Amino acid sequence: MDFDDDAQLDASQVEDSRGMPIGGMAFGGGAVGLVGLVLALIFGVNPGHIIGGDGGGGGGAPPTGSLSSKCRTGADADQSDDCRIVGVVNSVQAYWKKEFADSGADYTVAPTRLFSGSTSTACGAATAEVGPFYCPGDKRVYLDLGFFQELHDKFGAKGGPFAQAYVVAHEYGHHVQDALGTMRKVGDSRQGASSGSVRLELQADCYSGVWAKHAVQTGFFSKPFSSADIADALDAAGAVGDDRIQKSARGSADPETFTHGTSAQRQQWFSTGYDTGAPSRCDTFSGSI
Numbered sequence: 001m002d003f004d005d006d007a008q009l010d011a012s013q014v015e016d017s018r019g020m021p022i023g024g025m026a027f028g029g030g031a032v033g034l035v036g037l038v039l040a041l042i043f044g045v046n047p048g049h050i051i052g053g054d055g056g057g058g059g060g061a062p063p064t065g066s067l068s069s070k071c072r073t074g075a076d077a078d079q080s081d082d083c084r085i086v087g088v089v090n091s092v093q094a095y096w097k098k099e100f101a102d103s104g105a106d107y108t109v110a111p112t113r114l115f116s117g118s119t120s121t122a123c124g125a126a127t128a129e130v131g132p133f134y135c136p137g138d139k140r141v142y143l144d145l146g147f148f149q150e151l152h153d154k155f156g157a158k159g160g161p162f163a164q165a166y167v168v169a170h171e172y173g174h175h176v177q178d179a180l181g182t183m184r185k186v187g188d189s190r191q192g193a194s195s196g197s198v199r200l201e202l203q204a205d206c207y208s209g210v211w212a213k214h215a216v217q218t219g220f221f222s223k224p225f226s227s228a229d230i231a232d233a234l235d236a237a238g239a240v241g242d243d244r245i246q247k248s249a250r251g252s253a254d255p256e257t258f259t260h261g262t263s264a265q266r267q268q269w270f271s272t273g274y275d276t277g278a279p280s281r282c283d284t285f286s287g288s289i
Helices: 034-041 074-079 081-102 147-153 161-180 196-218 227-239 242-250 263-276
Strands: 014-016 112-114 118-121 124-127 133-135 140-143
Touching (some): 014 081, 074 081, 081 112, 196 263
Antiparallel strands (some): 133 140
């Protein structure tokens, strides 16, 4: 994964709230429990749908902090985790902006908000243990960079820069679904092997693969991704399958409680997006998955 050294980064697409004092955060524990939250929300969307309430918060953007001064070019993205996230966010949104425009539609840029520990969102209060998520209420992706170490330590993923890119692109897949109205298809079907929730998550995986196919065309990367990069994405996708997480946590998997799909399904749908490069091939809401 190699950025074009001369690519110009737009740090305004990434808000940095790390280190900002945020009071009254309490997410997890109680009757839901941390493990349940992780199972339900990892690479997820709208935590308010899980715990109830819109939580208030969200809203105005925090300052970009040092990002605007240190994340200026692709060369910076090759040297810094923070700037790599900026570069990936820029590339993913450049792709979807063009894709929407080609279809005669407008794409609204959605910021990623980096946080540490806990944060307030329009979907409720959240802590880092939830994992990355997209909040439709304020149209932001939320990410604690410490999650990527957790992905390696707790879920057994090899990690690597492209595993991070896969996660970010998946979350922006939810923003695309939000813009297209696809989220309404989930309704109350939020658990089960063929549930609307699983179909929504697998489609976001597919959209992540579609972006990966076209990423070099956005001008942010110097060359197409390598087979090793794609292998890192597939490894990350497999690490967060419902079946693998549940077996690791409690020794067995219960398909009736699936919310994101199996490891094999997540890998399959990322591959479908990457192999075809066509968003139209990401229709997980028709037929079997």
